[in-house]
Amino acid sequence: MLAKAAKHAFSRPTTVLPRIRSCLVAESRRHARVISRSATTSTIQPASVDDTNLIAFFDYPQAPQNVTTPTGIFGHRALTTPAAFIALADSTLRRAQLLTERILRARESRDELFKVVKNLDRLSDMLCGVIDLAELLRNAHPDPAWVQSADDVYEKMCEFMNVLNTNVGLYEVLGVVLADHEIVKSLSPEAYQTALIFWRDFEKSGIHLPPAQRERFVSLSTEILVLGRQFLNETAAPRPPARIKFSELQGVKDLGMGARLRLQAQVTKRDLLVYPGSLQAQMIMRSAPAEEPRKKVYIASNSSTPEQIETLERLLRARGELARLVGKESYAHMTLTDKMAKSPENVQRFLDALMDHTRPYARRALRNLSMRKQAHLNTPPLPVIQPWDRDYYCPPEPPAPPVSLPPLTLGTVFMALSRLFKALYGISLHLSEPSPGEVWHSDVRKLEVVDEEQGVLGWIYADLFARSGKPGGAAHYTVRCSRRTDDDDEEGDFRHAEDSDRVLAELSTVFEAERRMRLPRQNVTFQLPVVVLLCEFLRPSIGRGPTVLEWHEVLTLFHEMGHAMHSMIGRTEYQNVSGTRCPTDFVELPSILMEHFLNSPAVLALFDRDGTHAIRQNGAHHEDPCRAIDTHTQILLAMLDQRYHSPDVLSSNFDSTRALAELSTTRGLIPYVPGTSWQTQFGHLFGYGATYYSYLFDRAIASRVWRVLFSDNPLDRQGGEHYKQTVLKHGGGKDPWVMVGSLLRSSVLSVGNADAMAEVGKWRIEDEVAYGGQG
Template identity: 55%
Template sequence: MAQDLVPVPPVETCPSIPHPDSARRCLATVAPSLPDDSDLVAFFDQPSSAPRWSSPTSTGLFGQPSFGTPAGFHDLALSTLLRAHLLTERIVRARQSRDELKKVVKNLDRLSDMLCSVIDLAELIRNSHPNQEWVESADEAYKRCCEYMNVLNTHVGLYEHAEREGTRRESRKSTGRVALPPKDLEIYRQISWTQTTCKTHYHRGSGKILILGRQFLNQASNAKPPAAIKPHELKDLKDHGLGSRLQLQTRFTQRDLLVYPGSLQAQMIMRSAPEEEPRRKVYMASNSSSPEQVEVLEALLRTRGQLAQLVGSQSFAHMTLADKMAKSSENARQFLDTLYRDYDCPPEPPAPPIVLPPLTLGVVFRGLSRLFQHLYCVSLRPADVSAEEVWHADVRKLEVFDEKDGLLGWIYSDLFARRGKSSGAAHYTVRCSRGTDDDDEAGDLLPDVEHRPLLDLSREFGAAYRHKMLDGVFQLPNGVLTLFHEMGHAMHSMIGRTEYQNVCGTRCATDFVELPSILMEHFLGSPTVLSLFDSGDNSAVRQVGNHHEDPCHNIDTHSQIMLAVLDQIYHSPEAMEPGFDSTAALARLTATRGLIPFVEGTSWQTQFGHLFGYGATYHSHLFHRAIASRVWQEVFMEDPLNRKTGKKYKREILRHGEGSLMGGDAEAMREEDEVAVPVRH
């Protein structure tokens, strides 16, 4: 029997001092009649009311006049590189002054921030902007800043200061504003760059990795060649809708039906074709690669391995994980082996179904705002934009308000698929929170001044999500779950208030970054939280179907374990051996761990885009899924809207970022057997 929605307690009044930027108080209840609620629903679901264009003043992307044309990226890259060079020289000269030595950590963080901000902004624009001129300009800025960052990674003067601060870090008491050298200088722990030849090889190798990585991602997202299905192979299709139309088409044309991987036709054939041959053809087309694609991937893996050996590491995985929680590839593999052993046991029965109200994007964002108000006294509000401020009319701008602190920052939501936009869900940190009161680049800054974060949330919902209720069992869960995940990242970035940007929000280490986002997914499974979606008309809730636990959940998690193991293999010493074959390595792994036998002629690994972005760290997502499950069960599950619990999590975890949990996470990593179990649920 389906569980009823649990009544939601009233939101407590926040004990705070009114802020000039925050005229509205926290919600007294979750009643939908408040302006914030109705505004959010209309903002996302009614095209006539959104976007809310402001006065037609001359501006550019993100409200910056300097980004009125693509040439703005060229100017930004040049000015940033000049500032970075001047700041680098200042850090190197710091030993000449005691006052300057005190500012080294801050200046290292500023150096990292000014480069990362341009790189992250360029990454967003080159993946989302519909204008090719903007894409090319952003891509050029991205490359130039990354190349300069690679130069800094071999700068002896910076290394000496970063190493000195790193050795002093352990004896420094944390005051909630964590002092850490930028993560971009981690490479120095491996080698002292005193030989010009080594630095030259490192620069070339790093640049080659960027080029190969971009090529690999482009190929992974390109359309694949179609499968040619014979007319007689469509006989007796069980699908009487699309299947009947395809049968009529082939009989009329007497030609092979070209079915593209990932299309509705491909999905229908895999699901409904009684003949084996058409299903085999579609499967092969969906999981095959060209020799050129395989070579690009293997060249990327070889170059990474060579770079690691250049700095004295056994492999790229060993170099990458040396200062991470896992410490070594062997430890990461042991953790994954433990998870695999646990998933070899029969899964527990799924939870009872939970009734869902009708959901549109506006209703989901309204529910998220209500949830954040209950937990953090934070709300989402529609914001006005100028036409030049966004790169597409689909983009919506939200203001994030805290009852005590006022305006926290802004979220640009780009949620619909379109030609030229990168696939998948993404969270871009255009500007990260950090303290700027002691930047020492201007004398008019007030005490305790901080950057307000500016983020972009990217998704690729289809046209069906725009104007109709989402009441399908198969269509709804993944889309809403992804929004909850990405908004977990967003709140992490918005609430984070650290002195240094490289430990704040999504700029923190991979070891920590996924915990807040995965924890948010658990809230979606709570009947109490789902009540926040209710419009107040209880009859509407009863008119829709049930949301069931995904029947393929355990299969999906098993696949994630497989991908994490493959990530370790591809970045291990094995990848550096002569004649290494990435397809053969995938086949061996599938033979020993896979649920479905490997099919000769396939080479799915070229579609695993995270091999570039997560190289050797893909297992961290699984690890933090286990940790998030434990946090949910022990802290939030019994009373998920508890204000006291939410404020403690906000104050002690989200606000202080990576530095607040690393000790506890390291301890959890050593308890692999205990950690492995909760991830199943």
């Protein structure tokens, strides 16, 4: 009820709480396409002072702060110790209780009924401000005491949210508001959208059910969380090894590791045990000429125990029962109601259209692989490509820029990002020195995001270097959302409170008052957003020098900064629809679009500090011939996700392995291998249940937006402003279909029906700079 997903991560699925979702909002092989110009000279002006400062800020080690009188995490004066964080949570809970009681009394005063939507959003902001902070600190803070306090706070706050989940009074008060035509008429479109989100989330949770069924809903929700965590743990569990004979390693191309493996097998006189996912397994799949060892490794990598399959199927059944409990045909029907897709039937139309477009390209690529296999094994024409042939006949290559570039130090990349945002939006990145104790590690850099007219829009805390105990991958955390604050009427929260409650009010203000922005012409004040980027780049050092990023790391940083700018620019009156708090099948659009900019020589020239580097094409840099096969595979996985969340799961004879085999046989291009059950490693089934199509969907939209709006002139301010004003600024406060339809000037899209889904499915998604899996 109280918040949309605000944290985005490459590698970790999003966790969903029962009804009141956590306030939290994560790629495959990538290849660049050919740049049509053989060489272009940068026309960028020499580096400005701001450019030089950004480079130095990120490229050189920072001296640890000597904390004498710490200000507290994120500048909050109370967050100086782990115990203080627990005290802040207790204070926030009391403030939330007071506000909840005020909302429940709203029917006693008509004036209060007009404030219900605003107060529900304030309640959401109160809770999310602490929960999001706890989620960040328990992942990023190096001090175990802080991590433990963050875990305790997270559990305590979520328990309170679950109590609100069953608060029938809140649901009834909101029902009174939405039934009152005068109140509804007074709501802005954004306020009405926020009210509908609250209402739908209440109904999704079965709040309208009789008490016994509501209790069943809560128990099923808890069971789903437990099974989901168990399923995720099992996806990471090691698989039994494959037994490889010495003779099967003859001719392995990798002379280093291949020679060592052969020597080991020869000396020990035993079969080699090759564990799935290991470097040895990867080497065999890419380099072993003999088919048998690759087949063994593939089967071992895709095996499951009966217990692992049972965990997944119990999770799917529990979701199906939950949906039936609230009157929905399936979990997909329940989940997709408030997404752009609206229904599983519409998702299927999109996937069918996308598959129809992709299949000819994938078949052509598969034919090329078959010809390579034929030449290699001297077989009759066009032998069947098996799953273990994919990496051998089309070895994965590391991503590379499409043109020659200077060394891409971390500071250089942030300089290019700032230049790009300046060109598109009139927004730049400035250094901001954190106060002592404001950050959780000396690695963390703080940036101000500054608009050339409005001033500071918000802050980005960049925690970008790998360290022990820090989670891998890349993530964007929204710690604080934008929202309007001048009409909060906090005094009304204390009308029936004790005097002691007023003391708590000061402690529970998560950020100081100066973190707000007044818009003079509108005479309104907004809370400014705070986001954190987590990556795992190599730390700079005096001996080693600056951090030089690989191309895939540059892509990662651009992707995550797309989310960050969505959070910064999304200036909505309600935090529940701010920035990345929007539908799952819309949230990836800004981040994927950012990757497209790395396909343009004009944008790549922004990496040139002084405008003196010749931007040249990297020789024979071709399209990945297997990209269409990979896209086809992603479509199959999205279809499998829909099948697993359909009414079928409640059938007594449902078998997840049989469903996978049937789908592979009827819609796949590469044969299913009997005895394998890859689905137990499909971790996104938990975090993205029934929405795995979202990444493909947003890839298609981002490709079209790039071609229509930016491909001819990617630094065009007019195009940037159109995108900013039409999409970024509204977060989730407008219907995404209306935003995309307005952006692309398409009335077909604005309707947002099944035809619109099918239309998106017909668009090309193969010309983006990077191919990504679900993230």
